[in-house]
Amino acid sequence: MTQQPSIVSDRVTFNVCGTRFEIPRSLVLRYPKSKLAALAESDNEIILDHNPLAFSCILDYLRYGKLYVPNNVAKEVVELQIKGFEIPYRDVIENNEMEAELPSYEAALSAFPSAYTEERTLLRNTVYANAYRRLNTLIQDIVLPYLKRHAKRGHHSVTLYLIPETLRPSTISSELSTDSAHEWISLPVAMITNLDSDEINDKANADLPDLIFLLQGNTLGILQEMLLSRSGVREVKVKREEISYRTENEFGLIFSKSLEIVEILVGIV
Incomplete structure (x- = not known):
């Protein structure tokens, strides 16, 4: 055999x-x-x-x-x-x-096998809904009140700078357009790990997007479109801006570091 x-x-x-x-x-x-x-x-x-x-x-x-x-x-x-x-x-x-x-949301979702089409669609919808919710919170709760305030003061334009809450504007050494009307808006730091879920929910800005989220993919383009359509202003330009700032180490020495922030230029009327 x-x-x-x-x-x-x-x-x-x-x-x-x-x-x-x-x-x-x-x-x-x-x-x-x-x-x-x-x-x-x-x-x-x-x-x-x-x-x-x-x-x-x-x-x-x-x-x-x-x-x-x-x-x-x-x-x-x-x-x-x-x-x-x-x-x-x-x-x-x-x-x-x-x-x-790290891959973008879209790249990560597209990596799911085709056999999981329904799950992939559900996850994509959840991610997008969360993203739009966070952007809407930023616009409705923060940006629009600032714009209304400056419009009442008769300002034709205003520049908003979105910075992490750990950064003090006084430490920024880069030259930014701060002669005209401008506002510094502090955003939460991404990935808070030293708070439990209850403490995070108690934070007033818990639902605000952080800079890492805003600087990912085409998020700034989406923010610009949403702000233009929901505010009724004449013009909106949203862009990333690299800045330098002064910081002090544990030995009391001052040195410079850099990071990217978000600049929103709004033409009100």
């Missing part, structure tokens, strides 16, 4: 210090000459004595072609593992560089 060849599964399982990773075998074979690919030739569960968080970074490198290292993983451990597996790589992207490459 002719012996039938064994059928190798298209999945491979790694048990890394108790954490199981079941992945497509084709993912590991992207580097067929690596030691990781050699280990994957087995159809049994492969047990490894490695840091599972670092191993997860390596799997993401196989998926996306970039070696990301988050805050909770040491860069050196990831490099030791990937070198041990003999997988070639060039750059290591640490957590501070990752923030600039």
